[in-house]
Amino acid sequence: MNLILEKHALPDLLQSWRGNYDVYLPQKMERFSHFMPLTDNSVLVTHEPHNTRISPKALFLPMTEALVKFTRFGGYEDAQQVIQPRIIFAIRPCDAQAVQLLDTSFIQEAYTDPLWLERREKTITVGLGCHEPCQTGFCTTVGYGPFNKADLDVLLTDMGDAYLVETLSKAGEDCFQGLPCASDEFVEQALIVQRNAHDQMPVAFETENLKEKLEQNFNSDYWETVSQSCLGCGVCTFLCPTCFCFDIVDETQRRERVRNWDTCMFRTYSLEASGHNPRPSKVERTRQRLSHKFVYWLDQVNQIGCTGCGRCVRYCPVGLDIRAMLRQAQTLPFEVSHAG
Amino acid sequence: MPDLDAIKTEVRRLLADGVVEVVVAFKPGDTPLHPQPAFFHSPEEVDSLVHNGLCQNNLATFLTHLPKTKKVGMVVRGCENRSVNALIVEKQKSRENLYLLGVPCEGIIDWRKIVEHVGEAVLAVHENSDEVTVETREGQFNLSRNELLHASCLRCAHRNPISADILIGEPLPEGDPNLARVAVEEFESLTNEERYAWFQKEAERCIRCYACREACPMCYCTECFVDHIEPRWTESGATPAGMQGWHIVRAFHQTGRCTDCGACERACPMDIKMTYLTEKLNNDMRKKYAFEVGLDIQTQPPFATVTLDDKNRFSV
Ligand code: SF4
Ligand code: SF4
Ligand code: SF4
Ligand code: SF4
Ligand code: SF4
Numbered sequence: 297m298n299l300i301l302e303k304h305a306l307p308d309l310l311q312s313w314r315g316n317y318d319v320y321l322p323q324k325m326e327r328f329s330h331f332m333p334l335t336d337n338s339v340l341v342t343h344e345p346h347n348t349r350i351s352p353k354a355l356f357l358p359m360t361e362a363l364v365k366f367t368r369f370g371g372y373e374d375a376q377q378v379i380q381p382r383i384i385f386a387i388r389p390c391d392a393q394a395v396q397l398l399d400t401s402f403i404q405e406a407y408t409d410p411l412w413l414e415r416r417e418k419t420i421t422v423g424l425g426c427h428e429p430c431q432t433g434f435c436t437t438v439g440y441g442p443f444n445k446a447d448l449d450v451l452l453t454d455m456g457d458a459y460l461v462e463t464l465s466k467a468g469e470d471c472f473q474g475l476p477c478a479s480d481e482f483v484e485q486a487l488i489v490q491r492n493a494h495d496q497m498p499v500a501f502e503t504e505n506l507k508e509k510l511e512q513n514f515n516s517d518y519w520e521t522v523s524q525s526c527l528g529c530g531v532c533t534f535l536c537p538t539c540f541c542f543d544i545v546d547e548t549q550r551r552e553r554v555r556n557w558d559t560c561m562f563r564t565y566s567l568e569a570s571g572h573n574p575r576p577s578k579v580e581r582t583r584q585r586l587s588h589k590f591v592y593w594l595d596q597v598n599q600i601g602c603t604g605c606g607r608c609v610r611y612c613p614v615g616l617d618i619r620a621m622l623r624q625a626q627t628l629p630f631e632v633s634h635a636g
Numbered sequence: 637m638p639d640l641d642a643i644k645t646e647v648r649r650l651l652a653d654g655v656v657e658v659v660v661a662f663k664p665g666d667t668p669l670h671p672q673p674a675f676f677h678s679p680e681e682v683d684s685l686v687h688n689g690l691c692q693n694n695l696a697t698f699l700t701h702l703p704k705t706k707k708v709g710m711v712v713r714g715c716e717n718r719s720v721n722a723l724i725v726e727k728q729k730s731r732e733n734l735y736l737l738g739v740p741c742e743g744i745i746d747w748r749k750i751v752e753h754v755g756e757a758v759l760a761v762h763e764n765s766d767e768v769t770v771e772t773r774e775g776q777f778n779l780s781r782n783e784l785l786h787a788s789c790l791r792c793a794h795r796n797p798i799s800a801d802i803l804i805g806e807p808l809p810e811g812d813p814n815l816a817r818v819a820v821e822e823f824e825s826l827t828n829e830e831r832y833a834w835f836q837k838e839a840e841r842c843i844r845c846y847a848c849r850e851a852c853p854m855c856y857c858t859e860c861f862v863d864h865i866e867p868r869w870t871e872s873g874a875t876p877a878g879m880q881g882w883h884i885v886r887a888f889h890q891t892g893r894c895t896d897c898g899a900c901e902r903a904c905p906m907d908i909k910m911t912y913l914t915e916k917l918n919n920d921m922r923k924k925y926a927f928e929v930g931l932d933i934q935t936q937p938p939f940a941t942v943t944l945d946d947k948n949r950f951s952v
Contacts, residue, residue: 325841326907327748345756349905350843359843360873431667431756525673527697530845531905545872556873562846564863610756613847613903614693615670 298483299461299475301452306459310334310385313471317420318382320355322348331355331384340386342454346430347388347605351537355384356395356415357402357557359534363411363544364553375552379414383471386424386452389444390435390605394537395421396447400597401540420467423448427489432606434500434619440603442497443490453486460486500619502626503600507591509630514583518628522621523582525614526561532608532616533559533585538601541565560584586621637764638687638739642804643711646737648679650709656735659709660698662691668761669747673698687711689745689763689781694899696720696853700728707733713741715788715897717797718930719853722893725933726940728856738800740808743789745781746902753779788898788911791815798931816896820919823912834912839883840876841906848910849886851903854893861885887913892921892937895930 301309311334313319319334322341328349329341362375395416402412426433426442435441445451449468453460460478463469478486533539534557543558558565561582566575575581593601602618609617647659663674663684671691675698676682695710696719702708708729712720717738723729742765750758750770760771768784770777782790793813797803826834846862849855861869862882870881887910894914901910921927925938 327752328907345751360875360878524675525698527847527850527903529847529850529903530843531847531903534843534845535905543872547871547873548868550871554873557843563858609666611905612670613851613905615665615672617666617670620666 297463297469298478299463299472300478300482301459301461301472301475303457303459306340309472310338310340311336313383316381318380319385320352320382321385334385342386342424345428346432346610347391347607349535349607349611351394351535351605351607352384352387352391353394353398353537353540355382355419356398356412357540357542360554360556361411362550362552362554366546366551366553372553377411379411379418381418381420383420383422385422387421387448388605389423389425389442389446389448389451390433390440390603391537392421392423392447393435393440393444393603394605397538397593397597397599397601397603398540400599420449420471421447422450422452422468422471424452424454425490425493427454427493429493429497430606432609433604434497434606435604436494436497437500437619438503438600438602438604442493453489455482455486455489500604501622505630505632506622506625507594508633509625509628510587510591512630513625513628514587516628518625519579519583522586522616522624523578526578526582526616527614528561528563528578528581529613530557530559530561531611531613532618533561535607535611537603537605537607538589560588586618586625590622637742638805640685640687643687643737643739644682644685646802646804647676647685647709647711648682650735650737651676651682652679656707656709658702658706659711659737660695661711662686662688662695667758669750669758685711687739688761689743689768689784690747690761692744692747692786692899692902693851694719694853694895694897696723697851697899699723699853700856704729705733707735709735709737711737711739712797712800713739714792714794714796714798715741715895716853717800718794718895719897721799721930721933722895722937723853723856725936726854726893731933736797736800736802738797738803740797740803740805741789741792741795742781742808743785743792743795744898744902745784746786748907749784750779753777786898786902787819788896788901791819792896799933816915817919819912820916823916835880835883836876838909839879841908842874842879842882843906844874844879844882845905847903847905848900848908851899852890852894853897853899854890855886861889883910883913886910887917890914891917891939892925892927893929894918 310319320331321334322329323332323338324341329344330348331352364372365375366372402409429442445464449465451462461472541558542555544555546553567573589601593599650656659676662671664686665672671686673693694716696716724731754770754772754777757773758770762769766781768779768781793811796807871878896911896915896918898911927938
């Protein structure tokens with residue numbers, strides 16, 4: 297269904313959801329925007345030329361959460377987290393797409409993460425398309441786009457004084473019921489805005505044969521070259537909406553077993569109890585990060601594990617740019633494999 | 637502004653004559669806002685070398701990434717030179733294996749401030765001592781350099797490299813050493829409760845990505861206290877206790893070792909202020925021990941010094 301939402305009516309609408317849902321929306325934190333719960337005084341921030349600094353994956357996989365609480369005499373009980381039904385408002389298409397990609401990891405036949413599943417089932421996502429695509433993002437290059445609808449219950453298009461509201465599910469429709477229908481003309485104009493945004497985004501790198509090139513050059517000097525200035529911090533992966541690695545730690549003083557974000561860029565990530573580290577330097581760690589996204593994700597679910605959100609590009613403290621790294625990878629030699 | 641051609645000529649000479657095996661400097665990034673640290677191994681590669689106000693890292697951090705015995709050249713500003721000296725004092729490198737090209741420094745521009753003013757679509761940045769001109773798709777913007785500088789650079793007292801093998805460009809007037817004290821006094825003048833609230837607000841945004849640690853030349857421990865499992869020094873997660881523990885202990889490990897280059901703050905993805913803690917400790921070092929780090933390559937920081945005639949017998 298296509299509806300019109302006048303911007304001046306938005307604050308009341310958001311507040312009206314609070315009775316039944318926890319509502320999360322991007323709000324100002326220091327010099328950036330961050331998904332925080334709606335309060336009486338919340339101000340929605342969408343004017344930034346890009347997405348929030350921390351991706352909304354944190355609402356599904358918190359940085360730290362208790363899984364189990366230990367009781368006396370060696371027993372334990374569930375950490376009993378209370379997860380309320382919620383609406384995530386103004387999630388960008390790249391970030392919604394990322395959550396869908398992560399489902400393939402957390403919801404599997406063999407094992408499903410109950411916390412992930414519960415949060416997924418209790419969440420309604422209202423997406424905000426990017427009519428002015430960000431400079432560092434490259435969603436179109438990896439097969440998505442600034443008005444990508446994957447995993448959204450609703451997609452909004454900013455039309456100046458009003459939003460075009462495209463409802464994409466029953467739950468989404470219920471949230472916006474009572475709004476006037478959009479005229480065909482309005483929808484037509486919105487489609488032009490969407491197309492323009494899409495066309496503005498240059499091809500950041502070629503994806504054809506990229507997987508084969510990375511795979512076949514596993515031992516190439518290329519990895520040394522692109523990792524030289526890397527610091528081995530957690531910025532690119534912690535901010536990345538598709539990175540999902542975690543570490544499980546017993547916090548004995550708190551009597552809790554917690555799960556914390558972890559990353560293959562940390563030197564302790566693959567360190568084994570014996571002291572051996574199969575990824576001993578930033579060369580192997582950088583290779584893991586890029587290969588996971590552009591080789592192993594494809595092996596596993598036939599999709600690139602990067603939605604082109606641009607965060608790693610924008611915030612890497614040494615200016616390492618995954619787009620440039622992959623353009624360079626495209627110059628590597630490779631052979632077409634012949635099956636059989 | 638530094639003479640880029642003179643820097644390149646000297647770097648080429650060092651590599652051509654085999655004075656060093658590698659020169660650590662900067663090269664352009666994919667956007668003008670993010671030049672990248674770079675490792676130059678041959679004179680031919682040097683064409684791409686850049687050195688400007690947007691080069692935000694302290695290059696001394698890469699010294700401990702390279703083998704100790706490797707002959708390394710490095711383009712250093714005031715703080716980088718002092719960090720290198722501090723690393724020599726801590727025996728992480730010997731002076732013989734180093735060649736320092738000093739460049740007097742007019743301060744580092746905080747790229748986030750540029751984005752706040754003009755957006756992300758930056759095509760080119762030109763700078764002189766007073767002004768930064770940014771070209772974007774929407775047009776040209778002239779911004780005051782001083783307003784864009786990083787806080788550490790605004791209060792920097794040592795902009796000239798103090799022990800470089802060669803200085804490229806004329807020395808600049810040094811900064812006012814009182815400015816560092818003023819920044820600390822602002823924090824000290826708060827009540828206990830206000831200080832704690834400030835500390836909580838900063839520390840508790842932390843995502844424990846450790847970019848601050850990795851960007852810092854003095855954080856070179858192969859096993860950081862936060863990575864210890866047994867004994868565990870602080871909570872592992874992004875909990876208030878864990879984040880506060882990380883921030884306090886990180887700062888204290890820098891006592892008498894931090895040059896206040898501000899590389900930690902510039903690396904932080906959460907815009908967390910950290911130098912108010914390290915500057916407080918630096919100030920204590922200056923006041924109580926008349927010590928400032930990196931001014932020579934012999935003097936141990938006070939907290940790393942043990943003498944038999946110590947007047948304090950570790951009693952409390
Ligand atoms: S953010 Fe940059 S420096 Fe940090 S691990 Fe990623 S690539 Fe390396
Ligand atoms: S790899 Fe970079 S651009 Fe791709 S989804 Fe992750 S943070 Fe975004
Ligand atoms: S890139 Fe690294 S941190 Fe991200 S999901 Fe893959 S292994 Fe984990
Ligand atoms: S701290 Fe001083 S020497 Fe270092 S970059 Fe800033 S102004 Fe330059
Ligand atoms: S860089 Fe910032 S967010 Fe990362 S660990 Fe340091 S203070 Fe925390």
